[in-house]
Amino acid sequence: MTKNIAIDGPAGAGKSTVARKVAQKLSFIYVDTGAMYRAMALYLLRQKIAAEDTAGIEDACKAADITIVHQDGEQQVLLDGEDVTAFLRTEEVGNMASVSSANGEVRRKLVALQQKLAGETDVVMDGRDIGTEVLPDAGVKIYLTASVHTRAVRRYQELREKGEKVFLEKIENDIQKRDEQDKNRENSPLRQAEDAVLVDSSEMTVDQVVEKILTIYRERETA
Ligand code: DC
Numbered sequence: 028m029t030k031n032i033a034i035d036g037p038a039g040a041g042k043s044t045v046a047r048k049v050a051q052k053l054s055f056i057y058v059d060t061g062a063m064y065r066a067m068a069l070y071l072l073r074q075k076i077a078a079e080d081t082a083g084i085e086d087a088c089k090a091a092d093i094t095i096v097h098q099d100g101e102q103q104v105l106l107d108g109e110d111v112t113a114f115l116r117t118e119e120v121g122n123m124a125s126v127s128s129a130n131g132e133v134r135r136k137l138v139a140l141q142q143k144l145a146g147e148t149d150v151v152m153d154g155r156d157i158g159t160e161v162l163p164d165a166g167v168k169i170y171l172t173a174s175v176h177t178r179a180v181r182r183y184q185e186l187r188e189k190g191e192k193v194f195l196e197k198i199e200n201d202i203q204k205r206d207e208q209d210k211n212r213e214n215s216p217l218r219q220a221e222d223a224v225l226v227d228s229s230e231m232t233v234d235q236v237v238e239k240i241l242t243i244y245r246e247r248e249t250a
Contacts, residue, residue, distance in 0.1 A: 030055070030149040031164075032244060033157035036171035037206050037217060038121075039178030041228050041236065042153040045171065048237045050151040051100065053244070058095065058144055059102050060154035060161070061124070063137045065115040066093050066104045068124035078126040085132040093137070095144060118186070118193070118201065125205045128155075129212040155209055158220035167244050168223035171236070177229045178202055 032055070034046050043059055050057035070091040076083045094105045103112045114120065127133055141161050145152060154161065158168035173181075179199035186193045209217040219225060224243055228236050 156215040
């Protein structure tokens with residue numbers, strides 16, 4: 028059986044940074060499920076489908092071919108064979124992903140892909156519903172969070188470093204809105220699995236969070 032670590036939590040909690048490092052330390056593959064939802068959102072935006080067009084999203088998503096490959100340990104997302112990794116982390120794509128990821132058809136398709144990956148390889152997988160829906164039997168489940176303000180500042184810095192013109196207040200509002208959407212949607216809402224360990228990273232460095240997760244993993248391994 029493969030070993031799986033599930034890391035869930037709201038936008039900007041630091042999941043991907045932490046999950047990538049934990050995967051490196053354990054020689055597991057890091058799977059960023061948010062990037063899959065973003066790739067689907069990019070596809071829908073390119074197809075000029077509106078966020079409000081539920082039926083259109085449901086129909087169009089069936090034709091999107093999303094695959095994951097790893098090169099030097101880094102995940103690349105292929106959309107219809109094209110590496111779209113570099114286009115995924117914009118606010119436009121993120122906002123569309125927040126809406127389209129609530130669609131049952133989109134989720135069915137991507138969850139199946141995620142379960143297949145985790146069945147084939149040892150993974151650290153991050154997302155919103157990994158511990159609750161995708162990998163309910165994961166050996167370690169972490170619910171990683173931080174205050175809205177802390178998360179907004181982190182996202183702001185990340186986007187500024189990439190040269191995007193962004194405003195902190197707008198990002199804070201977007202994060203709040205996205206949290207609401209993610210927590211209140213009908214399909215797989217964001218919530219902490221009963222057997223997940225809650226980690227609040229507001230006052231922690233990345234390395235402290237990584238160390239905490241590795242400690243939990245080692246404790247479970249030897250239990
Ligand atoms: O983590 P992120 O910002 O890259 O995620 C983009 C969107 O996809 C976000 O609104 C939540 C959604 N998502 C999801 O519904 N389920 C997941 N497992 C991962 C992300």
